[in-house]
Amino acid sequence: MATRVPRPRPAQARTTAGGRTGEREPIRRVAQNRRARHEYEILDTFEAGLELKGAEVKSVRAGQVSLQDAYARVEGGETWLLGARIAPYKYSSGFGVVEADRPRKLLLHRKQIEELRGRVAQQSLTLVPLSLYFKGGHAKVELALARGRRLYDKRRAIAEREASREAARALKGLPD
Numbered sequence: 001m002a003t004r005v006p007r008p009r010p011a012q013a014r015t016t017a018g019g020r021t022g023e024r025e026p027i028r029r030v031a032q033n034r035r036a037r038h039e040y041e042i043l044d045t046f047e048a049g050l051e052l053k054g055a056e057v058k059s060v061r062a063g064q065v066s067l068q069d070a071y072a073r074v075e076g077g078e079t080w081l082l083g084a085r086i087a088p089y090k091y092s093s094g095f096g097v098v099e100a101d102r103p104r105k106l107l108l109h110r111k112q113i114e115e116l117r118g119r120v121a122q123q124s125l126t127l128v129p130l131s132l133y134f135k136g137g138h139a140k141v142e143l144a145l146a147r148g149r150r151l152y153d154k155r156r157a158i159a160e161r162e163a164s165r166e167a168a169r170a171l172k173g174l175p176d
Contacts, residue, residue, distance in 0.1 A: 027133050027134070027135045028133060028134045029131055029132075029133040030060055030061070030063055030131075030133055030134065030139075031063065031065040031066065031067050031131065031132040032067070032130070032131045032132075033068065033070065033128065033129055033130050033131065035068065036128045036129070036130055036144065036146070037130070038149075038154060038157075039148065039149060039154075040126065040128055040144070040146035040147060040148055040149060041146060041147045041149055041153070042130075042145075042146050043125065043144075043145050043146060043147060044144070044145040045130065045142055045143065045144050045145070046108065046112060046142075046143045046145070047140055047141075047142060047143070048079065048106040048107055048108045048140065048141050048143050049106065049107030049108075049138060049139070049140060049141075050104060050105075050106060050107070050132070050139040050140065050141050051104055051105040051106075051107060052086075052104070052139055053098050054092070054098050055088070055089035055091075055092035055098075056086050056089070056098060057139065058089045058091075058092070059086050059087055059088065059089040060086060060132065060134075060139055062089070064089075065084070065085070065086050065087075065132055066084070066085040067084055067129050067130075067131070067132060068085075069083045070082065070083040070084040070085075070129050071083055071126060071127060071128055071129070072106060072127035072128070072129060072143055073127065074113060074116055074117040074120065074127070077110075077113065078105060078106075078113070079106040079108050079113055079116065079127075079143075080103045080104065080105060080106065081103065081104045081106050081129060081141065082103050084101075084104065084129065085100050085101055086100055086104075087100055088100060106141060106143065116145065119145060120145070124147075125145050125146060125147055126145075126146050126147070126148060127143055127144070127145060127146075128143070128144050128146045129141050129142065129143055129144075130143070130144050
Protein backbone atom coordinates (compact mmCIF):
# COMPACT_ATOMS: atom_id res chain seq x y z
CA MET A 1 0.00 0.00 0.00
CA ALA A 2 1.45 3.35 -1.08
CA THR A 3 1.41 6.31 1.23
CA ARG A 4 0.38 9.61 -0.17
CA VAL A 5 2.84 12.47 0.19
CA PRO A 6 1.27 15.94 0.15
CA ARG A 7 2.60 18.32 -2.48
CA PRO A 8 3.94 21.63 -1.24
CA ARG A 9 1.73 24.57 -2.09
CA PRO A 10 3.20 27.54 -3.94
CA ALA A 11 3.64 30.71 -1.91
CA GLN A 12 0.69 33.01 -2.39
CA ALA A 13 1.02 36.74 -2.86
CA ARG A 14 -0.75 38.96 -0.36
CA THR A 15 -3.90 40.56 -1.64
CA THR A 16 -5.46 43.87 -0.74
CA ALA A 17 -9.10 44.54 -0.02
CA GLY A 18 -9.78 44.88 -3.76
CA GLY A 19 -8.32 41.43 -4.43
CA ARG A 20 -5.34 42.66 -6.48
CA THR A 21 -1.98 41.21 -5.61
CA GLY A 22 1.18 43.18 -5.02
CA GLU A 23 -0.52 46.55 -4.42
CA ARG A 24 -0.72 48.33 -1.11
CA GLU A 25 -4.04 49.52 0.26
CA PRO A 26 -4.10 53.33 0.19
CA ILE A 27 -4.26 55.31 3.41
CA ARG A 28 -7.90 56.02 4.22
CA ARG A 29 -8.44 58.86 6.68
CA VAL A 30 -11.39 58.22 9.00
CA ALA A 31 -11.35 61.14 11.46
CA GLN A 32 -9.46 64.40 11.90
CA ASN A 33 -8.95 66.72 14.83
CA ARG A 34 -8.98 70.07 12.99
CA ARG A 35 -9.23 72.07 16.18
CA ALA A 36 -5.89 70.71 17.40
CA ARG A 37 -3.98 72.56 14.66
CA HIS A 38 -5.64 75.80 15.81
CA GLU A 39 -5.28 75.26 19.56
CA TYR A 40 -1.72 73.89 19.52
CA GLU A 41 1.62 74.56 17.87
CA ILE A 42 2.64 71.19 16.37
CA LEU A 43 6.31 70.40 17.08
CA ASP A 44 6.63 66.75 16.03
CA THR A 45 4.38 63.93 14.83
CA PHE A 46 4.40 60.18 15.43
CA GLU A 47 2.41 57.30 13.93
CA ALA A 48 0.99 54.90 16.50
CA GLY A 49 -1.10 51.78 16.16
CA LEU A 50 -4.42 51.67 17.95
CA GLU A 51 -5.61 48.68 19.97
CA LEU A 52 -9.32 48.11 19.27
CA LYS A 53 -11.66 45.49 20.70
CA GLY A 54 -14.70 43.72 19.33
CA ALA A 55 -16.84 45.64 16.88
CA GLU A 56 -14.87 48.87 17.37
CA VAL A 57 -13.03 48.22 14.11
CA LYS A 58 -16.32 48.21 12.20
CA SER A 59 -17.38 51.42 13.93
CA VAL A 60 -14.09 53.07 12.98
CA ARG A 61 -14.40 51.88 9.38
CA ALA A 62 -17.91 53.38 9.33
CA GLY A 63 -16.44 56.71 10.46
CA GLN A 64 -18.19 56.84 13.84
CA VAL A 65 -15.20 58.42 15.58
CA SER A 66 -14.66 61.75 17.31
CA LEU A 67 -11.21 63.04 18.30
CA GLN A 68 -12.53 66.42 19.42
CA ASP A 69 -11.50 66.34 23.09
CA ALA A 70 -8.95 63.54 22.82
CA TYR A 71 -5.42 63.54 24.17
CA ALA A 72 -2.75 60.96 24.93
CA ARG A 73 -0.82 60.23 28.09
CA VAL A 74 2.23 58.10 28.93
CA GLU A 75 1.55 56.00 32.04
CA GLY A 76 3.49 53.04 33.34
CA GLY A 77 5.59 52.57 30.20
CA GLU A 78 2.52 52.55 27.94
CA THR A 79 0.80 55.23 25.91
CA TRP A 80 -2.97 55.67 26.21
CA LEU A 81 -5.48 57.56 24.08
CA LEU A 82 -8.05 59.23 26.33
CA GLY A 83 -11.21 61.13 25.45
CA ALA A 84 -11.60 59.68 21.95
CA ARG A 85 -15.14 58.56 21.25
CA ILE A 86 -15.83 55.50 19.11
CA ALA A 87 -19.57 54.94 18.92
CA PRO A 88 -20.82 51.38 19.44
CA TYR A 89 -21.41 49.51 16.18
CA LYS A 90 -25.16 49.54 15.66
CA TYR A 91 -25.37 46.07 14.09
CA SER A 92 -23.40 44.22 16.77
CA SER A 93 -25.14 42.07 19.32
CA GLY A 94 -24.67 42.52 23.06
CA PHE A 95 -21.54 40.33 22.97
CA GLY A 96 -18.36 42.30 22.28
CA VAL A 97 -19.91 45.74 22.79
CA VAL A 98 -17.45 48.01 24.59
CA GLU A 99 -17.71 51.42 26.20
CA ALA A 100 -17.49 54.33 23.74
CA ASP A 101 -15.18 56.58 25.80
CA ARG A 102 -12.83 53.98 27.25
CA PRO A 103 -9.04 54.52 27.28
CA ARG A 104 -7.37 52.83 24.31
CA LYS A 105 -3.78 51.65 24.19
CA LEU A 106 -1.50 53.19 21.56
CA LEU A 107 1.11 50.89 20.09
CA LEU A 108 4.55 52.48 19.90
CA HIS A 109 8.12 51.26 20.11
CA ARG A 110 9.73 51.41 23.56
CA LYS A 111 12.25 54.08 22.42
CA GLN A 112 9.43 56.27 21.08
CA ILE A 113 7.52 55.97 24.36
CA GLU A 114 10.61 56.95 26.37
CA GLU A 115 11.28 59.91 24.04
CA LEU A 116 7.68 61.09 24.40
CA ARG A 117 7.77 60.68 28.18
CA GLY A 118 10.95 62.76 28.44
CA ARG A 119 9.85 65.56 26.14
CA VAL A 120 6.40 65.87 27.71
CA ALA A 121 7.88 66.05 31.22
CA GLN A 122 10.76 68.43 30.47
CA GLN A 123 9.19 70.85 28.01
CA SER A 124 5.62 70.78 29.35
CA LEU A 125 4.19 69.59 26.03
CA THR A 126 0.95 67.76 25.25
CA LEU A 127 0.25 64.65 23.17
CA VAL A 128 -2.66 65.35 20.84
CA PRO A 129 -4.15 63.02 18.20
CA LEU A 130 -4.40 64.77 14.83
CA SER A 131 -6.08 62.06 12.76
CA LEU A 132 -7.17 58.43 12.71
CA TYR A 133 -6.74 56.38 9.55
CA PHE A 134 -6.31 52.90 8.13
CA LYS A 135 -2.94 51.96 6.67
CA GLY A 136 -2.41 48.46 5.36
CA GLY A 137 -5.57 47.25 7.11
CA HIS A 138 -4.46 48.50 10.54
CA ALA A 139 -5.94 51.42 12.47
CA LYS A 140 -3.32 54.14 13.05
CA VAL A 141 -3.32 57.43 14.93
CA GLU A 142 -1.22 60.44 13.94
CA LEU A 143 -0.03 61.68 17.31
CA ALA A 144 1.46 65.17 17.70
CA LEU A 145 3.80 66.52 20.32
CA ALA A 146 2.37 70.01 20.75
CA ARG A 147 2.59 73.19 22.77
CA GLY A 148 -0.62 75.07 23.63
CA ARG A 149 -1.13 78.42 21.95
CA ARG A 150 -2.25 81.51 23.77
CA LEU A 151 -5.00 83.73 22.41
CA TYR A 152 -2.61 86.24 20.83
CA ASP A 153 -0.70 83.37 19.15
CA LYS A 154 -3.97 82.12 17.65
CA ARG A 155 -4.80 85.58 16.36
CA ARG A 156 -1.35 85.96 14.82
CA ALA A 157 -1.64 82.53 13.14
CA ILE A 158 -5.03 83.50 11.67
CA ALA A 159 -3.62 86.83 10.42
CA GLU A 160 -0.64 85.08 8.78
CA ARG A 161 -2.92 82.54 7.12
CA GLU A 162 -5.20 85.29 5.78
CA ALA A 163 -2.20 87.28 4.48
CA SER A 164 -0.84 84.24 2.63
CA ARG A 165 -4.28 83.60 1.10
CA GLU A 166 -4.53 87.19 -0.08
CA ALA A 167 -1.04 86.99 -1.60
CA ALA A 168 -1.95 83.76 -3.38
CA ARG A 169 -5.16 85.32 -4.73
CA ALA A 170 -3.22 88.37 -5.95
CA LEU A 171 -0.63 86.19 -7.70
CA LYS A 172 -3.33 84.03 -9.24
CA GLY A 173 -5.04 87.07 -10.74
CA LEU A 174 -1.89 88.40 -12.43
CA PRO A 175 -1.46 87.74 -16.18
CA ASP A 176 1.55 85.65 -17.27
